[in-house]
Amino acid sequence: MNPWLTMLLAGLLTYGIRLSFIALLGRITVPDWFRRALRFVPAAVLSAIIVPGLFDRGGTMDFSARNPQLWAGILAVAVAWRTKSVLLTIAGGMVALLALQLILG
Amino acid sequence: MSATSRRQEFLSGVRDESPILLGVVPFGMIFGALAITSGLSTLAAQAMSSVVFAGSAQFIAAQLLGADASGIVILMVVFVVNLRHLLYSASVAPHVAHLRPGWKLALAYLLTDEAYAVTISHYNSVGDARARHWYFLGAGLTLWSSWQLSTAVGIFIGAQIPRSWPLGFVLPITFIALVVPGLKDGASVAAAVIAGVLGLAAGGLPYKTGILVAALVGIVIGMLVEGRKR
Numbered sequence: 001m002n003p004w005l006t007m008l009l010a011g012l013l014t015y016g017i018r019l020s021f022i023a024l025l026g027r028i029t030v031p032d033w034f035r036r037a038l039r040f041v042p043a044a045v046l047s048a049i050i051v052p053g054l055f056d057r058g059g060t061m062d063f064s065a066r067n068p069q070l071w072a073g074i075l076a077v078a079v080a081w082r083t084k085s086v087l088l089t090i091a092g093g094m095v096a097l098l099a100l101q102l103i104l105g
Numbered sequence: 106m107s108a109t110s111r112r113q114e115f116l117s118g119v120r121d122e123s124p125i126l127l128g129v130v131p132f133g134m135i136f137g138a139l140a141i142t143s144g145l146s147t148l149a150a151q152a153m154s155s156v157v158f159a160g161s162a163q164f165i166a167a168q169l170l171g172a173d174a175s176g177i178v179i180l181m182v183v184f185v186v187n188l189r190h191l192l193y194s195a196s197v198a199p200h201v202a203h204l205r206p207g208w209k210l211a212l213a214y215l216l217t218d219e220a221y222a223v224t225i226s227h228y229n230s231v232g233d234a235r236a237r238h239w240y241f242l243g244a245g246l247t248l249w250s251s252w253q254l255s256t257a258v259g260i261f262i263g264a265q266i267p268r269s270w271p272l273g274f275v276l277p278i279t280f281i282a283l284v285v286p287g288l289k290d291g292a293s294v295a296a297a298v299i300a301g302v303l304g305l306a307a308g309g310l311p312y313k314t315g316i317l318v319a320a321l322v323g324i325v326i327g328m329l330v331e332g333r334k335r
Contacts, residue, residue: 001175001176001177001179002176003145003149003170004149005176006166006170006176006179006180007149007152007153007156007157007166007170008156009176009180010156010157010162010166010179010180010183011156011157011158013180013183013184013187014157014158014159014162014183014187014190015213015214017184017187017188017190017191017194018190018193018194018213018214018216019194019209019210019213020191020194020195021191021194021195021196021197021198022194022197022198022201022209022212022213022216023209023213025198025199025202029195030191030192030195033328035192036328036331037324037328038188038189038192039293039327040292040293040296040323040324040327040328041185041186041188041189041320041324042161042186042283042284042287043284043287043288043293043296043297043300043323043327044296044297044299044300044319044320044321044323044324044327045165045182045185045186045300045316045320046161046280046283046284046297047280047284047296047297047298047300047301047304047319047323048300048301048303048304048315048316048319048320048323049165049168049276049277049280049304049316050277050280050281050284050301050304051301051302051304051305052304052305052308052315053273053274053276053277053280054277055305058273061308069274069277072274072278073277073278073281076278076281076282077281077285080281080282080284080285080286081285081286084286085282086128086131086132086279086282086283087131089278089279089281089282089285090135090275090278090279090282093274093278093281094271094274094275094278097271097274098271101271
C-alpha cells in the first residue's frame, strides 16, 4: 500500500474512533470486557515492538551477550522504572548504547 | 451565553492545557526527528501529525512504514492502539450532544488523550455548562498547534543528525519510557512480558503481523491474570 494512502486511512480510522460515540450517542454502549481489555493495550502493543527492537541491529538479529542494545535496553527499563521520565530514559539509554558500542564493538 | 463567557471558557481551556505541553512538546520533537530518520519524507512526517494526530499511533506507524510492513497491518495496529479513544468519545458524548454537527465534527478531531484529560474534569466540575465546548476547543487547539510546531522542530533537528548515529534505537527506548511506568500490577507485567516474548518469537511472520498476534495474546493473558485474582 502507498505510504500516503496508509497514512490517510490511519487518520480516517482514528477520527472514526473519536467520532463514534459523539455521533451515535445513546445507541451503543461499551461492554465491560472491552473496558478491561483496553487497559492492557499500550503495554502489549509497545512491548511486542520493544523486545524485537532490542535484538534487531540494522536488519540482522543479534542474540549474543555482546549486543550493546540489549544492555542499553535493560538499563533504560531501570531508569524508566526509577524516574518515570521519558527524557531521562531516552538520554540514559542512548548514552549507554554509545558507551557500550565503544566497549563491546 | 455571552461572548465574554465563550472567551473566558476558551482561554481557561488554553491555560489548563498549557502545563501538559511540557510533556507533549519533547514528544512531538522526538516524533519529527524519528519519522524522517525512519525514512518518511519531510512532508509525510509533518502531514502525519495533522492527519493521524495521535502520539503513540504515529510513532508506531512511522516505524512500521520504515520497516516496509503491509498497509493492512499498520492500519490494524493503529486501530488497536487508538481504541482507547472510543472510551473518551463515549465519555464526552453526553456533554456535546446539544451542539451543532459542525462542532461535533471539530471536537471529535481534537479528542486526544491530553485534551480529553483536562476537558472531562472541566465538564465534571460545577458551573455554567452551556459554554464548555469553548473550553474543549481551547484545550484541543492548544494541543494541536503545539503538536504541529514541535513536529516541525523535530523534523528540522532530525535532518541535521548524521545518518551514522544509531537513531533507530531511540524508538524502542522511547517505548520503554512509555510502558514501564504503567506496569503497576502482575496482570500488566504479564501482558507486557508475553507480548514482548511473542513479538520476538513471531518476528519472522510476514508483513510484521507478529506484532498484532503478540499484542492480542498479551492483552488476553493480562485479562486472564486479572480475572484470576478476583
